[in-house]
Amino acid sequence: xxxxxxxxxxxxxxxxxxxxxxxxxxxxxxxxxxxxxxxxxxxxxxxxxxxxxxxxxxxxxxxxxxxxxxxxxxxxxxxxxxxxxxxxxxxxxxxxxxxxxxxxxxxxxxxxxxxxxxxxxxxxxxxxxxxxxxxxxxxxxxxxxxxxxxxxxxxxxxxxxxxxxxxxxxxxxxxxxxxxxxxxxxxxxxxxxxxxxxxxxxxxxxxxxxxxxxxxxxxxxxxxxxxxxxxxxxxxxxxxxxxxxxxxxxxxxxxxxxxxxxxxxxxxxxxxxxxxxxxxxxxxxxxxxxxxxxxxxxxxxxxxxxxxxxxxxxxxxxxxxxxxxxxxxxxxxxxxx
Amino acid sequence: xxxxxxxxxxxxxxxxxxxxxxxxxxxxxxxxxxxxxxxxxxxxxxxxxxxxxxxxxxxxxxxxxxxxxxxxxxxxxxxxxxxxxxxxxxxxxxxxxxxxxxxxxxxxxxxxxxxxxxxxxxxxxxxxxxxxxxxxxxxxxxxxxxxxxxxxxxxxxxxxxxxxxxxxxxxxxxxxxxxxxxxxxxxxxxxxxxxxxxxxxxxxxxxxxxxxxxxxxxxxxxxxxxxxxxxxxxx
Numbered sequence: 001x002x003x004x005x006x007x008x009x010x011x012x013x014x015x016x017x018x019x020x021x022x023x024x025x026x027x028x029x030x031x032x033x034x035x036x037x038x039x040x041x042x043x044x045x046x047x048x049x050x051x052x053x054x055x056x057x058x059x060x061x062x063x064x065x066x067x068x069x070x071x072x073x074x075x076x077x078x079x080x081x082x083x084x085x086x087x088x089x090x091x092x093x094x095x096x097x098x099x100x101x102x103x104x105x106x107x108x109x110x111x112x113x114x115x116x117x118x119x120x121x122x123x124x125x126x127x128x129x130x131x132x133x134x135x136x137x138x139x140x141x142x143x144x145x146x147x148x149x150x151x152x153x154x155x156x157x158x159x160x161x162x163x164x165x166x167x168x169x170x171x172x173x174x175x176x177x178x179x180x181x182x183x184x185x186x187x188x189x190x191x192x193x194x195x196x197x198x199x200x201x202x203x204x205x206x207x208x209x210x211x212x213x214x215x216x217x218x219x220x221x222x223x224x225x226x227x228x229x230x231x232x233x234x235x236x237x238x239x240x241x242x243x244x245x246x247x248x249x250x251x252x253x254x255x256x257x258x259x260x261x262x263x264x265x266x267x268x269x270x271x272x273x274x275x276x277x278x279x280x281x282x283x284x285x286x287x288x289x290x291x292x293x294x295x296x297x298x299x300x301x302x303x304x305x306x307x308x309x310x311x312x313x314x315x316x317x318x319x320x321x322x323x324x325x326x327x328x329x330x331x332x333x334x335x336x337x
Numbered sequence: 338x339x340x341x342x343x344x345x346x347x348x349x350x351x352x353x354x355x356x357x358x359x360x361x362x363x364x365x366x367x368x369x370x371x372x373x374x375x376x377x378x379x380x381x382x383x384x385x386x387x388x389x390x391x392x393x394x395x396x397x398x399x400x401x402x403x404x405x406x407x408x409x410x411x412x413x414x415x416x417x418x419x420x421x422x423x424x425x426x427x428x429x430x431x432x433x434x435x436x437x438x439x440x441x442x443x444x445x446x447x448x449x450x451x452x453x454x455x456x457x458x459x460x461x462x463x464x465x466x467x468x469x470x471x472x473x474x475x476x477x478x479x480x481x482x483x484x485x486x487x488x489x490x491x492x493x494x495x496x497x498x499x500x501x502x503x504x505x506x507x508x509x510x511x512x513x514x515x516x517x518x519x520x521x522x523x524x525x526x527x528x529x530x531x532x533x534x535x536x537x538x539x540x541x542x543x544x545x546x547x548x549x550x551x552x553x554x555x556x557x558x559x560x561x562x563x564x565x566x567x568x569x570x571x572x
């Protein structure tokens with residue numbers, strides 16, 4: 001049987017994903033530092049409102065409120081024993097909202113990073129990472145998620161561990177990384193590196209791509225990098241609505257709905273198939289993004305100059321791909337590195 | 338090249354060559370070589386504080402700059418920090434004995450809800466390297482934890498770190514609570530973390546945003562010097 005996301009992808013040229021989870025929940029009164037996942041049981045009405053906001057704005061898929069729902073993250077709040085119930089509830093509410101929408105909407109079970117550094121550099125072994133991801137995957141599956149959605153990953157090892165875990169849960173999945181450090185992930189992965197890595201996985205994702213990071217210009221540069229590496233599967237673009245600023249006691253992102261509409265069209269022209277927002281992206285942004293994708297005709301891929309002219313400067317001159325390499329240190333190199 | 342490499346004997350290098358080689362070895366994260374280098378310099382009569390500043394901090398400054406410029410990434414920086422730690426563990430007891438100059442004291446921790454401590458650990462190490470006493474509160478710190486540490490440790494500086502857009506507003510909670518208690522101005526408050534920026538740091542009432550560990554050290558030195566100047570002006 002074909003999964004819901006593959007079915008939609010077969011039918012459509014592009015899909016609109018959702019916007020921000022954290023930003024929206026803060027606006028509903030979530031206190032900084034508190035785990036959003038507890039709300040799946042304590043305030044299901046608010047989580048329903050979060051999902052409905054995206055669905056009513058025209059999203060074809062939305063992510064569940066389970067980003068920090070692995071044992072490692074929940075441990076901070078002494079809730080590591082609640083992985084099952086919190087993730088089941090996250091997906092369960094999503095299932096209800098999707099089924100009541102009257103159209104095909106995909107429930108994507110969000111899985112975020114463990115926050116740990118993997119061995120040998122850090123203490124998290126491959127086995128325990130797989131175990132944690134597997135536990136969360138099974139719960140999201142039980143709750144009714146159509147696919148799993150790994151996001152904001154920086155380490156290739158963690159991406160691979162999740163892929164293995166999702167295979168154990170026998171679930172189709174999508175996985176994006178966060179390219180927030182000079183155009184690469186914190187661990188140094190370039191867009192081209194990711195395409196290569198994804199191509200080698202035993203249980204590959206339905207789609208792959210980039211989310212979060214540092215603003216929508218950088219994210220589009222990453223998408224152009226993916227496309228240049230000729231990937232075999234659809235690309236996901238989920239960029240932040242600009243840069244966070246503190247205004248009148250609230251975090252505010254400087255990307256307007258109009259700018260995010262431009263971003264959405266440029267992302268599609270750059271080669272992305274699944275397009276959404278990340279931090280700072282509200283339903284108001286999503287409405288205009290949908291409208292732009294529906295009404296503006298596809299065009300040629302934007303150049304880097306067109307991206308910065310429309311959305312602002314890149315955070316770094318170079319992203320580690322292409323012919324031109326960034327600054328390198330002239331090392332004495334008396335030993336092998 | 339490879340053949341030469343194996344022949345490199347640290348103890349045969351003169352001081353200048355050895356320090357330059359230690360910069361390279363720190364850059365490559367070679368812990369044993371760094372420990373060996375530190376021991377050789379000690380045998381040659383170098384003061385522990387001089388080894389710390391000239392060899393280790395000098396080398397880590399290069400690592401910090403290349404991290405900032407997108408030449409090195411977290412895995413390399415972690416290896417370098419680990420090598421530095423090896424050298425520090427030899428020097429620390431000696432520094433305590435010889436009474437190396439104290440730059441100031443810092444309490445540092447990752448805010449509530451955030452377990453990402455790579456940046457914070459790096460800052461701790463670089464600060465220690467620069468001669469600051471650092472009290473590390475670890476990850477996931479509630480406001481009460483910070484306040485308690487300020488009370489008991491009486492530091493010059495409070496450092497807060499967050500990697501997530503969902504946890505960074507908590508820094509403001511801590512600063513606002515300090516204001517309520519009337520103790521905000523008793524401390525230098527420095528903030529850092531990937532999603533932050535300078536404007537954000539100012540808006541939440543921090544003294545400065547530090548974009549990386551090298552900047553954190555420079556900023557800390559600068560603020561401590563200003564604080565001392567103010568105090569002597571008042572006195």
